[in-house]
Amino acid sequence: MVDALAQKWPKFARLWCNADRIMNSSYGSLKNLSNRIKITTFVIFVAALGEYILLVIYQILWITEKNHGVFVIKSYFFLAFPEFFAMMPFNWFTAALTTITMLIGHIIWSFNDLFIVSVSSALALRFKQITHRLSLNEKKANSNEYWIEMRADYDRLVHLSKKLDKYISYVVLLSYSANIFFLLMQLSNVIGHLNTNIQVSYYTYSFTFLIARLVAVTLYGAWISDESKEPAICLNSVPSATYNLEVNI
Template sequence: MNFIEGFTFERSSGVAFYGAGFLTNAAFLQLATRWPQVSRRWREADAALADYGRPRGLHARLRLTAASLMCFALVEHVLANITNLVTSVTCSSGGFDWLRRYCQRAYPQVFSLVAYDHGRCLVFWATNVIDTFAWNFMDLFVMLLSMVLAARFHQLNSRLHALRGKMLTQNEWRRLREDYDTLCQLTRDVDSSVCNIVLLSCANNLYFICLQLFNSLKPMRHWGAVYFYVSFAVLFGRTIAVLFLAARVNDQSKGPLPVLFQVPSDSYCVEVERLMDQVIWDEVAFTGLKFFSITRKLILTVAGTIATYEVVLLQLNDVNAFSRTEQQSLNSTEPTVHASAGLGGMPASGPPTFTVILKDILTWYTPEPVLAAVQAVFMHNNGSPSAATEQEQSTAPVFMAGAPPTKDGLEAMDTESASPPPPTTPGDGSWWPDNDPGGY
């Protein structure tokens, strides 16, 4: 595949992958400059919530999530390399030719522009590994941050549920409201630092899901089919995990509402009202560069977008298949002689052009007297056609100038016993000149 032949959706995968890898590395470098402030703010929040203790089982869940995601990513990456390697070894001519074919197959966007070299191959292999790790780490980073913040909100919700229906003083309600506000402010501070990473994660995953759905319409065999299904399962599962875990922060931030709605009248105070207003009107969630908030509604929107794309893709695929079938049928059809219009057909040499279609429309739907009159006008303007040999007559253009066809002439054409003399040069009376770009 020559990458420079044309930039299509299929060939954009390499540009999207390496472009997203570059942007991801740049985003984490930018985050590194802000991380001391984020860490300090997080320590202050932990100190304010010290009496809640550490969330139970959080460390184990974080380790399990990280190990699972990286293992699935490793399996997917190894399968991708095995698929390219098997094809390269099969097509190699011996020696280290398999390495050249492997690199040209794995990095067509590079080696279609520059000559192959073992050093370049090693550099781009290392770049591919780094960008693959950055892509997976980006999703893992968002998932781990979401799990920690959601666990903190869950602690506060558990305490509120434990105090449901009890009489609390205004100071106790104020302390609960301040704890909730601390978590909300911490979430906003973290989101302001990682919102660009969240946007990259969502956009990258959505793009590659659409690309995999596009590739699903192609025939696959052996290792290619195995890699496709594993890759799509890992990609789809990881995307769902990122969205659900990030949306869980917003879900947990709305957790206090059921308890606040059941506060006894004797315990109701201005602090309860303030806390209720903050829970209802303050949207606490991760955002994609402030363009959208990750909630459960967004997950349904993304799922609907993917489903719409797949339906449109299937329809376009059906249309393309129908067009190819019709074209094959047109190319295999024998020429037809239209005696009533004085027309002889010849097989098309390629796809029907606008000129060919226009010619057929004029031939089929124009009345015979009109065609005869037009022929007479062209004969009068361009002069009489010159004589031609029998061989030239057999390859003459479809429509000739001359006198209107008579009954005897039409019968002669039907029996292929006579044909009008062809013009010798373009423009000397020919209805369709020899240099017709869509000629028969």
Template sequence: MRNAWSTAIGNISVGSVNTVNSLFKSWRKIAPTYTMDLYSLEKFKKYKKDWSYPVNIRYQEPVIQEKEKPCSTFQSAMKATLTIGQFFGLNPVQGIRGNDPAKLRFRLLSWRCAFTAISLMGQFTMAFVLFLSLFKEAASTVDTATTLLFYGFGFTTTILFFRIAIKWPQLSMIIAKGEAADPNTDAKLSRKFNIACAVILSLAFVEHGFSELHGMSIALDCHPEKPLYETFMRGSFAWLFLYIPYNDFVGFLAHFFNIQSTFNWNFTDVFVICMSTYLTARLEQVNQRIIAAKDKNLPSSFWRTMREDYNRTVHLVRQVDKMIGGVVFISFASNLFFVCSQLLHTLAGGIKASPKCRPDLPDDRRFFGGYEHSIYFVYSFLFLVVRSLAVSLTASKVHAASIEPAHALYDVSSANYCVEVERFLDQIHGDTVALSGLQFFHVKRGLILTIAGTIVTYELVLMQFTGVTPSSPDPG
């Protein structure tokens, strides 16, 4: 009977869902004592001759056709986020708006790469001209150095995403093959990614809006008789127009590259959050099967299968970390620096109205009566702290999920303890599975306290360097 059954199921194709279901029903009537835990047809074909493997038959009734199944693949979940990134020159890959990763292509001679190249030249020009202004101006300030790093981070981010785009089709195919063998059980991946993208970028838009209002308020207060846009551009990019004659087109380009650098800075956090969420979901999917089996009498072949599934997910984490390690590093480095910078401005200026630039004018044309500066820096500081915590906590979940199976393996009874369980435990504790910043640091929960201590330390150094003291609220 077993030989006949093996011959029958050996001819089943991976897509023959209806045939598999009918054979499952027949097998229950013939041999109800056998159980098999099947979560994919690939697993069924691989272990169909291993009669020691426990089988808990799961068939779907009524059968849903494959084309009607809800889509929860990595490609479909990331397409909205990546499409938004391409509007600002990031990840120039063709085919990201489709659901088939096999159609992803990176072509150097394409309009997407051309737009990325223009963005790189513009961001580099902004950073280079600002660097030259450090030598031309007699007194360089912390604000000038902060702006230089801002454009430097934007330029570096665009380069890192260009490198990711070269290997993105290959990584997407690797992920798709893993999903074909073990489909995602989290059908809300797309919603999670879209919510993270919408919330962070919306709050970033508000932050940039406060910055623009601050600049326009200065223009209205100091030069109300001149054109608003020209005054705003000259005030915002005074260092640029020391070398380039002003015209509205140059001002528009400078304004666009400024917005682009702001978006790139925020998009790195969105990207890290989405990738961390996906890797955590893949690890937790394996963990759920391990936790569900911890109190059952299972043979060593089951633990071997679980360990192999865990190995494949860990290998995926390492491949992703190798590709996006630079983005993780720039995300944490930029957040750390700008949290210190914004906190310094908040402590130095305090929450108070700025004095009028033209006291001789009777009307105050500023939007918030001089509080634009304080509103921007307080909001920016709070937003940076929340965003940094969100990135750190989400990325640290990858490491937390990687060590979670150990608790279930420790609960395996002595009668069921075997070499496979021991190898599984040794693997979990013998290696660190987590996202890293170019292998300089691993993102774990303890990293948050380390960053907090670093912020306090460097904030004290910056306050001493700029002369900000409790008795002297203004920089000396």
């Protein structure tokens, strides 16, 4: 799935870059997009790191309490990766392997959500530029050439959004599947197992974070659709004197 996307992405990226060059000449660049993505990246990865640290602390304290105040590293790994060590012997290599694999998994999981949020923001903000330009000129007597240009810009973004939906639909599915799976898993772990403060802290944070990232992916994914419908509101206010076939389309 990821390999197929990687093969198709360069062609799509060129299409997007070409659309950006055309849009930049008429609407200007998306000045706040870079900061928006940087802030989103920081928030997602710091929050994910916080969840991972809380998980490790919770597991260490739980193992220490279970072993009467003594931390046994083997017990920690058997608690953290029970399925793996049910089939594989414990040693420093397998311990390092499971830790690295878990870290990579957390990074990929967070990157998936960040990727969806970033591309959705970029495309939604382009639609917003069209809406803004229409709102500034909706009461003016614009020429047919103006409306032809606006329709071409809008059609270009619609085509781009359809391509994007086609290419990242499986990434969105993977993101939703992972978030919902871990949300349900944490919910099952919470019921009847909150006996200590660290358990309450970890599961409260984890549950809240999972809901937040699920909501964020949903809202940002829907943002494109919402912004693509906004130009219709402006077009309904076009003066009858300038209403033409291009506006109607």
